[in-house]
Every structure is written in structure tokens, then in C-alpha cells.
Amino acid sequence: MAPPLSRRTLLQSAILAAAVPGAGAATAPKALAATLPPPASWTLLPFPLRDVALGSGIFADKRKLMLDHARGYDVNRLLQVFRANAGLATLGAVAPGGWEGLDGEANGNLRGHYTGHFLTMLSQAYASTGEQVFADRIATMVGALTEVRAALRQDPAVLSVAGRSGTAVENVRGSYQYVDLPAGVLGGASAVTLAAWVRPTHDGNWARVFDFGNDTSRYLYLTARNASGVPRFAITTGGAGAEQGLNGTAALPLNQWSHLAVTIAGGTGTLYVNGTAVAGNTAMSLTPAALGTLANNWLGRSNYASDPVFAGAFDGFDVWSRALGAAEVAALQSTRTTGDLVSYSFSETSASTLADASGRGLTATLRRTWGGPSHPGFLAAYPETQFILLESMTGSDYTKVWAPYYTAHKILRGLLDAYLATDDDRALDLASGMGDWMYSRLSKLPAATLQRMWGLFSSGEFGGIVEAVCDLHAIGGKAEHLALARLFDLNSLIDACAANTDVLDGLHANQHIPIFTGYLRLYDATGEERYLNAARNFWDMVVPHRMYGIGGTSTAEFWRARDVIAGTIGTATAETCCAYNMLKLSRTLYFHEQDPAYLDYYERALFNQVLGSRQDTADAEKPLVTYFIGLTPGHVRDYTPKQGTTCCEGTGMESATKYQDSVYFKAADGGSLHVNLFSASTLTWSEKGVTVTQTTDFPREQGTTLTVRGRTGAFALRLRVPAWATAGFRVTVNGRAVGGTPTPGSYFTVSRTWREGDVVRVAMPFRLRVEKTLDDPSLQTLFHGPVNLVGRNSATSYLEFGLYRNAALSGDLLPSFTPVSGKPLHFTLDGTEFAPFFEGTEDPTHAYVRRVEPRVVFGNSDSGVANPAKADGTTLLDEVWAGAPFASKTALVARVRTVVDAWVAAGLLGQADGVTVVSTARGATYVP
Structure with a gap:
């Protein structure tokens, strides 16, 4: 277990790096004197995101929209509910509404959560850009919360206001x-x-x-x-x-x-x-x-x-x-x-x-009316009554108790991030006090009560509080805080997942995803294998068994039966918070075990759902982030659900200010650098005296260029070969090809003594491919490289397309589509435009299409023969193209002959039709 952070230190590993993306190394906040050694169980380490400068591209464009929102939004509106709860003047501010405010859903029982999200966003923005405006706003919020806690610790005090002819006493709404x-x-x-x-x-x-x-x-x-x-x-x-x-x-x-x-x-x-x-x-x-x-x-x-x-x-x-x-x-x-x-x-x-x-x-x-806090560390935007009532609840009722420990998590996380970004002692003191208060409540409860509480839908949801409390323990070293983290063990879920027993059907998705990131942190702190095993197996139960093509999961916030994808598609699929938390879990698992599948998932969800969840429009009042992303035909994304203050808007603000948290990792021994994502950025690797600049317009560009500058030195550059990169992955250094065979779904290593100005060029040609839903192979989603393509069409039934008509010898389906001039990654097919999912528009979209291949067609040559199918839905064309890529037309024709012979022998295709199919394949012209 790593030693605690001393004062004036930054947590380089789990905390800051997970929270803060870099963007402008020249102006980013200077590093403080010391860093906490990362957990001994991590074989790979993140960089503090102040060390990663974001270059121009789709991530910078999306982030700019959120940074502008962060600069301009009146934080006093968020503080209104906290000040009101403490009986303090609210400065005329009006709470934002939605889930934030006394009139919010369920009596405003989740108010305060959004303030924590906003603090995290500001902290990440400050660490990324070094702009003083973000530090000033953090200081305003931390100062106000310090005053709020002080007021809550004392008996209510008169709030004097102007009266008719002197002074009067006001009872602020929400002060009780x-x-x-x-x-x-x-x-x-x-x-x-x-x-x-x-x-x-x-x-x-x-x-x-x-x-x-x-x-x-x-x-x-x-x-x-x-x-x-x-x-x-x-x-x-x-x-x-x-x-x-x-x-x-x-x-x-x-x-x-x-x-x-x-x-x-x-x-x-x-x-x-x-x-x-x-x-x-x-x-x-x-x-x-x-x-x-x-x-x-x-x-x-x-x-x-x-x-x-x-x-x-x-x-x-x-x-x-x-x-x-x-x-x-x-x-x-x-x-x-x-x-x-x-x-x-x-x-x-x-x-x-x-x-x-x-x-x-x-x-x-x-x-x-509620007396006062049970402990001086209490801090919330509502009375302690929700926490008290939860302890006796046997059934969920969010109009009475709505996830109070979830809200506490968001506030605690925001305070920790504020401390790490600005070194403000007050933020750490508030966070530590919250930990003390929670421990004082929960440590007195019987184990059975805790298990009942955490098993309650919604009311017992506690989000990522375990991770945050573990981070608090790492900073302050209080034994009580580590003990507190363990009080959130939901043993029935941990034990089932550790035994690889899938019990997710019917569970609320985002209530459970973030707790596994916390359990991984408990594994780091305690060494208990059940936490690691449970988290690893849990991830495998979601990916791919409950995953939509864009990386999202859940339908109407819940999970359904394993491998049911088509059967769960609706207007309320893919809650955005779920993607946010699956990214965190995937990232943390990768620190322990370098399974490239975790980063393949990370790329999928980041480049598709997360980017696509933010509308490409500026707005001073709303973050414009989706709650659900409906995947039904013709769905139009809603970027302002519930007035814009839901959990998903909160995590959306965080996502948009930490896009770079996983672009680069380093080996714990400093011997290698992992390039996990292809994104325009500059890494400052201070221990090596090296900068690595990645220049690319990926994914509009099918490759990237990395330039190494600084001191000469030896280390291995490990380049991720995405699982989709089956059309070739080539690497050159200073123009000369690097030997070796890159394997999709792995890493390609370039080991050398690097010199000033070395240039690494990576080419990774895209292919257009489909992914079939697990329960209905005819329902498919399209990918060009890592990019999910959605049809823009107002129809409300599944669009039907045939895609084999002009497939390339490589198996690439793209030749059947027509590129749209001047619009990268845009194509048309049969009058429908297909565009990247990451574009945040309000067009009606089709994320899934119905695959219909009625006749056998090769190279746009129609044989006139009906495309036969087996009982499981696999068609003759499916079986032919499963053999791609083909080295030549001759190889394709040989494959067609072999498949046709087998189908004729099985009675699935007439002999004359078989001859026609082979003849058509032989006479067609193919794209390489």
C-alpha cells in the first residue's frame, strides 16, 4: 500500500491523471514539489494530464464548447442550494432547475450533485489550460462551501434583510x-x-x-x-x-x-x-x-x-x-x-x-426543522434527513430518499479535484470532514443494514464514492477513511462477480458500474483479490454482452438479459453516464492488466458515444449533453434533458475536459511508452526529458505522426494496433519501415535509442465493416475504422440495405458507398447519407440498419440468383465474404466455388444456380 500524500503534493496516479486532461503545457499550472508513488499493483501508469497538451481536432473543438460554458456560467446559481440549506444569503442567485433546486424532480432530492461535477470540470479545465479564470471560480466555490459548512455547524443565525422601515429577518427557502x-x-x-x-x-x-x-x-x-x-x-x-x-x-x-x-x-x-x-x-x-x-x-x-x-x-x-x-x-x-x-x-x-x-x-x-448535523464534517445542499431515512428504508422511494451517498460522492470528488488542481487547503479540509462524517454514521450500522441499504435501487446508489474515499485516504492517510471505503462493499454483487456468475439482468446499470472502479482501488489498498476478480469479470459481462455498437450500455437505465441487444433497443438506450463510468473502469483495469481489449473499448466509447453526446453548439446556460442516446430508427438526440442538470450532463462536463486522460501511459519502470489513442497532442515526459508530439486529424486521417524531441535515450514505443485495423498497420521511423508483423488487437513495439527529431509515422487504413447484434444478425451497425456511421433519415422503421454489391477483395464494404465531397467520413447509399456518430447534430439518425441481401451480387454484377440462408440466418454471401481478405480475384472465385459446392451438397442451393453464381463471380470486376 502506498504511503499517504503529504501536504502540498499532487496525486500523480489515480486522482489527478484520472480527473484532469492537459491542454497547453506552456500555461498549465506548475507541478508542486512531490508526487505520490502509484499503487504497487499498477504495472502501467498514467501521466498527469497537465503534461498532455491537446492539439487541434475534433477533441479540441468539442472541449472548447465546454470550456466556454465553464468560463461563463454563474457558479452562484449552483451554490444557491448549499447557501439556502445553511440559512445563508443566496445573493439573488436562482438555482439552475432540473435536478438542481428545491422544485427539481423528486423534491430536489439530488440537489448538490451538479456542484460537484462542476468543480471537477473547473479543476480539469484549470489543469488543462492554466487559465486563472478557472482557479478563481474554484476558489469562489470552495470559499462558499467553507462558509456553508461553518454555518451548518452552528445554530441557525438571523439573516437580516431590508424591512419596511428598517431590518427584517428572512428565512431562505430551503433553509428549513x-x-x-x-x-x-x-x-x-x-x-x-x-x-x-x-x-x-x-x-x-x-x-x-x-x-x-x-x-x-x-x-x-x-x-x-x-x-x-x-x-x-x-x-x-x-x-x-x-x-x-x-x-x-x-x-x-x-x-x-x-x-x-x-x-x-x-x-x-x-x-x-x-x-x-x-x-x-x-x-x-x-x-x-x-x-x-x-x-x-x-x-x-x-x-x-x-x-x-x-x-x-x-x-x-x-x-x-x-x-x-x-x-x-x-x-x-x-x-x-x-x-x-x-x-x-x-x-x-x-x-x-x-x-x-x-x-x-x-x-x-x-x-x-431537522435540528442540525450529526457530525461537524457534514456538507450537503439538503438536510441530513435523507441519510437518516435511508438507514431504515426497506424499499425504494426516491421522492423521499434519492441516492444521498451518490450526491455526497459528487461533492467529495469535486472537492478532491479542486484541492489537487489548486492546492487549496480548504477543499481538502472539507473533503476530509465529509469522510469523517460518513464514517461516523456508517461505522455504527450493523452489516446487515449496510447490505440492505446498498442493495436498494436508486435510494441506495452511491456512485463512485469508494474510489473517491480511497483517494481521500491516499492523500490524508486516515485509517478511518480506508475503513469507510470498505463499508460500501455490496457483498452479494462482489461475490457473484468474483465467481463469474452473471447477475446483471434487471440491475440499474449506472448504480453499479462505478462501484467496480472503487473496488479496484480497494484492491490497490488491501490486496484482496476478490475485488480485482469481481471488477474484471463484471467488465466481461458488459462488453460485449450488453454493449451497443457505440460503446454504450443499458436500456431505460437498466440491464436486460445477457446477449440481448436488438431486443433492448429503444428511445432510452445507452445512458451517457454508463459510458463515462465504463471508460473509467476500462482504464483502471488496464493499469493492472494490459489487455488491449480494454483500450479497444475505450476508443470505441470515447470516439463515438462520448463525443457524440455533446451537441456541436455553444450555450452559456446548458452543457448540451445527452442523457440517453436512443438507438431507434429516426431518433433525434435530446441535448437538454430535464433542464440540463442530470447526472449525465454532469459527467458530460467532466468528459469534455479530460478527453486526453488515456492517450499515453508509461511503464512503471519507465522503460516504455504506450500510445493508446490516436489524437493530436503533445506529451511532456519530464522524467525522460522528452516530448512526443502527435500530429494527426484522426479519425478523419487514417494514421498519425509522432515526433520525438529532447534528450536522447532508450525506451520502447508501444503503439496500439486497434482490433479493427485489419487492412494493414504500417510503421516507419524517419521514413524507413520497421520490421515485424502488427497484429490487430495488440501493441506493436518500436525499441530504439531515440534522438532529437525522430519521426514515427503510423498508417492504419480503414475498412467499412458491420457489427451484428448478438440476438439478431440481420440488424447491424456500420463502422469505418473506429467511427460508427449513422444514417440520417427521418424514417421511423429500420432502413434496409444490401452491402455486398461492390465489396472489395479486402472485404471492405466501402466501395458500395459514395463519398460526399468536402465532408470527410460522410457517404451515401441508396439516397441516405451516413455520417459519423460523433457529430453532435439534431438530425434524425439510424444507428442500426436491417441487412437485406436478396440476390447474389459480385462487383455490382447481379447473378439473378436468390441469396439462400441457413436456419441461423447466415447467407451464402455471408459465408463467402467471411473468407476475406482475398489476395486476388482468383482467390475470391475459389472461395465462391468451395462455398457453392458445400451449399449445393447440403441442398441449400440448386446446382444450376450454383453454376450461375460462380460464373458471375468470375466475370465481375472488383476493387482491390
């Missing part, structure tokens, strides 16, 4: 604050006047101006809005059905001061609004005297737990032991008069107590 009055405040009066100046800021029904009662049977209250949206006063000793009430006639205006007064005497009650009587009831027999001594005497809070807390300001509350006359009530609009039972002017500007001017000394106290 109310004023607690002493018992006996009503004095058992048989006649009474209650009056208050209020400025409501939200139109929630049933939020109380005041509520005095024992429970939901004996009380009197005044609400600013009843179910009809107008003020209502009621008093009862027999619950809601026995209320004696007064209803107003018009809604109170928001953000304006209104005066409310209620008088009761002699069986008559009157409700006044701004000095004018708006309702009367001559059958009000109940008075405060009938209620007796009440336990709960509240301003702003209801005895009905489901009612909202009053959001707005108070500028006076008075109670008199008599019914004021109409003229006296009217006079209260201009003259301050002190109530004899209680009188609060709300002129306080600090602390949490409110003075009573009646002479009775009934000092009131500002409180939170």
Missing part, C-alpha cells in the same frame, strides 16, 4: 428554518389579535405564517396560501374536519410586504389583509383559551409535517389579549404598536435569538 416561541405565548386569552408583516418569496400552499398547536388535532394557524392560494386562518380542537376558519379573497403578492391580522372575540373572527377586512365568521366559538397550553408555538412551521416551511421575511409579529377594532388594525399599516402578549420587531442582525418587546420576556429562538 422557523421561529420557535416559548410556551404560553398566547396566554390562554379568550380574545385575541394576531398580526404580522410578511414578505413571502414562494407560492407553496399551506406554508404557515404561524402555527400554535400540540399536533394535528389542537391548533390555530395562519397560512399565507391555502389550497386555493389565498390566506386562511383556522382554529380547532378536533383536527382538520372541525376547523373554524377564515379565508381571504386574493393571493398575497410574492416579494412584497403584506400585513395580516386576525381578531377573535365574542364568537366572531375577522381576517384582515393590509388593514382591510376580507373575511368574517360569526360562528367562531373557539379561542386560544379553549386550546389550553400548547407544545408547539411556531412562526413559519406547520404542525403538519408535509407542509412546506414558510419562505420569506418577517418584519413584525404581535399578539394582543383583546380584539383590536378595524380602525386600530388599519392604523397598524403606518404605526408600530406593541402587542401585550408578545411582540417581535425582528430588528436583530446576528445570533439566533429574537427579543420580545411585550415585557413578558418571551425570547424566541431561530431553529431548523
Whole structure:
């Protein structure tokens, strides 16, 4: 296990490199003094992404859109929910909406997650570019969160705002604050006047101006809005059905001061609004005297737990032991008069107590409905109640508890990334405090409770918190934090996957993918093989068995049965978060075991789903990232789901600022450099005194050029040979061919003593190929090299195409298509344009097409013979072309003759038709 990071060090391995892509080495933040040695179990290491400068190309173009968004978005909007939860001024900021805000889905129960994503994006952007604007924004957010935690650690404090003629006290919506009055405040009066100046800021029904009662049977209250949206006063000793009430006639205006007064005497009650009587009831027999001594005497809070807390300001509350006359009530609009039972002017500007001017000394106290945090390290944008309720839940209900530890993960991750990018002690202190708080809660729970919690769909989702907590432990070295990481073990899943038992059918995909990256980090920290085995086997259960061609997985967020792909295609396939987390898992697995399949997957998902999930349009307000990518025919991508603040927009912001995190890796012993992805970039390998510049327009260019500069020295350059590179992979150094046979799905090694200016040229011709869905071979998706091609067509049924008509001897299907002039990677076939999936447009697309080859055609020569098929759907043409590539036309014709003879012998093709097929193949002209 590696030693902990000391102060002022960067975590070179898992943390910074995973979080931060480089982009501009000349201006990137300077490295700090020391780095943490990576886990001993890693045989391959990433580079800190400040050492990788992004060159021009598709990645730079996409990233620029996100960097512009990061520069311009008002971070106070994200901080609004945190400040509100702590009862602090929100600076007039409006939460972004969607999942972020009190009015978000499921009561805003996921609010705060997006702030963590945004911090990570800013941290990656700063490490990539060195632009001070990103560091400044990080400092603003970390400073605000520091103030929020400090406020949560203390009793609620008065938030003083401008009143009608002085100061008033505001209860920010989302603070869950109310004023607690002493018992006996009503004095058992048989006649009474209650009056208050209020400025409501939200139109929630049933939020109380005041509520005095024992429970939901004996009380009197005044609400600013009843179910009809107008003020209502009621008093009862027999619950809601026995209320004696007064209803107003018009809604109170928001953000304006209104005066409310209620008088009761002699069986008559009157409700006044701004000095004018708006309702009367001559059958009000109940008075405060009938209620007796009440336990709960509240301003702003209801005895009905489901009612909202009053959001707005108070500028006076008075109670008199008599019914004021109409003229006296009217006079209260201009003259301050002190109530004899209680009188609060709300002129306080600090602390949490409110003075009573009646002479009775009934000092009131500002409180939170949920009390306060169980530990001083607590930090969230909502009360701790979600975490508490989760501990007793037996079934999922996201309207009550929606993945609180998932949200905690995002905040913790953002703080760690902020610390690593800017060395801000406050960020680390906040992160460490969160770890301490979570440990204080979870370590007290029985193991059975933890297993039940983590097995709950949605409510028990905890995202990548295990990875983040392991990173926190690596930085700070607290034993409690490593112990905390292990408290998230979901043993049923770990044990099943470690035993290679596929239990994924029916599971929520993104609830489970990121936890395996965390378990790999636990393997690094503990050496327990079950974590590594589980993660490795889990990956194999997804790729390819639950993977769509673009690299995505899940349908409507869930996994279905193994090898069912065509049968799960819908409008809600391929959740973008799933691709993000599968990339992280693939990358981390590769650090342990250099199986090129992990990087083949990485390239597939990065160049297709991840790039394609970001719209190619600038927007200051939204990140414009898909949630789902529907793969149904004619689907149009939605880049602004749920107002743009879902988990997928969050991970999309992160993806777009770390595109280069896996372009280069180095061997742990420094003896080799892996070039994993072909992307315009410059690597600064400081230990070697070397820079490697990769110049390419890949994938618009079918190859790349690497130039080595700096000190001379020996190391092996290991060039990834993609599994799709079956049309040839050639390497030259300074113009001379390098011997050896590159094998698709492996690495090709160039070992030499490198000198200043050495140039390596890699050529990797693309082929157009298809990938068949596992459960329906006729449903296929098209690839040109690494690029998924989608048909742009508004039809809503699968398009039908034949692709063998002019296939090349190499097996390349591209000759059947017509290139579009001036548009790289664009082709047409039968009037439909095919374009790269990574283009973020709003065109209706077809990611899958129906393969139909009705007749045997070679080199555009139609034999007129129907293309026969076996019971499993394999056609004669399929079997012929399975033998590609062919060295010559003669070799192809020989293959055709062999296949035809076999099919004739099996009774699948008539002898005369067989002769015609062979003759057609012999007479056709082929592209090489």
C-alpha cells in the first residue's frame, strides 16, 4: 500500500491523471514539489494530464464548447442550494432547475450533485489550460462551501434583510428554518389579535405564517396560501374536519410586504389583509383559551409535517389579549404598536435569538426543522434527513430518499479535484470532514443494514464514492477513511462477480458500474483479490454482452438479459453516464492488466458515444449533453434533458475536459511508452526529458505522426494496433519501415535509442465493416475504422440495405458507398447519407440498419440468383465474404466455388444456380 500524500503534493496516479486532461503545457499550472508513488499493483501508469497538451481536432473543438460554458456560467446559481440549506444569503442567485433546486424532480432530492461535477470540470479545465479564470471560480466555490459548512455547524443565525422601515429577518427557502416561541405565548386569552408583516418569496400552499398547536388535532394557524392560494386562518380542537376558519379573497403578492391580522372575540373572527377586512365568521366559538397550553408555538412551521416551511421575511409579529377594532388594525399599516402578549420587531442582525418587546420576556429562538448535523464534517445542499431515512428504508422511494451517498460522492470528488488542481487547503479540509462524517454514521450500522441499504435501487446508489474515499485516504492517510471505503462493499454483487456468475439482468446499470472502479482501488489498498476478480469479470459481462455498437450500455437505465441487444433497443438506450463510468473502469483495469481489449473499448466509447453526446453548439446556460442516446430508427438526440442538470450532463462536463486522460501511459519502470489513442497532442515526459508530439486529424486521417524531441535515450514505443485495423498497420521511423508483423488487437513495439527529431509515422487504413447484434444478425451497425456511421433519415422503421454489391477483395464494404465531397467520413447509399456518430447534430439518425441481401451480387454484377440462408440466418454471401481478405480475384472465385459446392451438397442451393453464381463471380470486376 502506498504511503499517504503529504501536504502540498499532487496525486500523480489515480486522482489527478484520472480527473484532469492537459491542454497547453506552456500555461498549465506548475507541478508542486512531490508526487505520490502509484499503487504497487499498477504495472502501467498514467501521466498527469497537465503534461498532455491537446492539439487541434475534433477533441479540441468539442472541449472548447465546454470550456466556454465553464468560463461563463454563474457558479452562484449552483451554490444557491448549499447557501439556502445553511440559512445563508443566496445573493439573488436562482438555482439552475432540473435536478438542481428545491422544485427539481423528486423534491430536489439530488440537489448538490451538479456542484460537484462542476468543480471537477473547473479543476480539469484549470489543469488543462492554466487559465486563472478557472482557479478563481474554484476558489469562489470552495470559499462558499467553507462558509456553508461553518454555518451548518452552528445554530441557525438571523439573516437580516431590508424591512419596511428598517431590518427584517428572512428565512431562505430551503433553509428549513422557523421561529420557535416559548410556551404560553398566547396566554390562554379568550380574545385575541394576531398580526404580522410578511414578505413571502414562494407560492407553496399551506406554508404557515404561524402555527400554535400540540399536533394535528389542537391548533390555530395562519397560512399565507391555502389550497386555493389565498390566506386562511383556522382554529380547532378536533383536527382538520372541525376547523373554524377564515379565508381571504386574493393571493398575497410574492416579494412584497403584506400585513395580516386576525381578531377573535365574542364568537366572531375577522381576517384582515393590509388593514382591510376580507373575511368574517360569526360562528367562531373557539379561542386560544379553549386550546389550553400548547407544545408547539411556531412562526413559519406547520404542525403538519408535509407542509412546506414558510419562505420569506418577517418584519413584525404581535399578539394582543383583546380584539383590536378595524380602525386600530388599519392604523397598524403606518404605526408600530406593541402587542401585550408578545411582540417581535425582528430588528436583530446576528445570533439566533429574537427579543420580545411585550415585557413578558418571551425570547424566541431561530431553529431548523431537522435540528442540525450529526457530525461537524457534514456538507450537503439538503438536510441530513435523507441519510437518516435511508438507514431504515426497506424499499425504494426516491421522492423521499434519492441516492444521498451518490450526491455526497459528487461533492467529495469535486472537492478532491479542486484541492489537487489548486492546492487549496480548504477543499481538502472539507473533503476530509465529509469522510469523517460518513464514517461516523456508517461505522455504527450493523452489516446487515449496510447490505440492505446498498442493495436498494436508486435510494441506495452511491456512485463512485469508494474510489473517491480511497483517494481521500491516499492523500490524508486516515485509517478511518480506508475503513469507510470498505463499508460500501455490496457483498452479494462482489461475490457473484468474483465467481463469474452473471447477475446483471434487471440491475440499474449506472448504480453499479462505478462501484467496480472503487473496488479496484480497494484492491490497490488491501490486496484482496476478490475485488480485482469481481471488477474484471463484471467488465466481461458488459462488453460485449450488453454493449451497443457505440460503446454504450443499458436500456431505460437498466440491464436486460445477457446477449440481448436488438431486443433492448429503444428511445432510452445507452445512458451517457454508463459510458463515462465504463471508460473509467476500462482504464483502471488496464493499469493492472494490459489487455488491449480494454483500450479497444475505450476508443470505441470515447470516439463515438462520448463525443457524440455533446451537441456541436455553444450555450452559456446548458452543457448540451445527452442523457440517453436512443438507438431507434429516426431518433433525434435530446441535448437538454430535464433542464440540463442530470447526472449525465454532469459527467458530460467532466468528459469534455479530460478527453486526453488515456492517450499515453508509461511503464512503471519507465522503460516504455504506450500510445493508446490516436489524437493530436503533445506529451511532456519530464522524467525522460522528452516530448512526443502527435500530429494527426484522426479519425478523419487514417494514421498519425509522432515526433520525438529532447534528450536522447532508450525506451520502447508501444503503439496500439486497434482490433479493427485489419487492412494493414504500417510503421516507419524517419521514413524507413520497421520490421515485424502488427497484429490487430495488440501493441506493436518500436525499441530504439531515440534522438532529437525522430519521426514515427503510423498508417492504419480503414475498412467499412458491420457489427451484428448478438440476438439478431440481420440488424447491424456500420463502422469505418473506429467511427460508427449513422444514417440520417427521418424514417421511423429500420432502413434496409444490401452491402455486398461492390465489396472489395479486402472485404471492405466501402466501395458500395459514395463519398460526399468536402465532408470527410460522410457517404451515401441508396439516397441516405451516413455520417459519423460523433457529430453532435439534431438530425434524425439510424444507428442500426436491417441487412437485406436478396440476390447474389459480385462487383455490382447481379447473378439473378436468390441469396439462400441457413436456419441461423447466415447467407451464402455471408459465408463467402467471411473468407476475406482475398489476395486476388482468383482467390475470391475459389472461395465462391468451395462455398457453392458445400451449399449445393447440403441442398441449400440448386446446382444450376450454383453454376450461375460462380460464373458471375468470375466475370465481375472488383476493387482491390
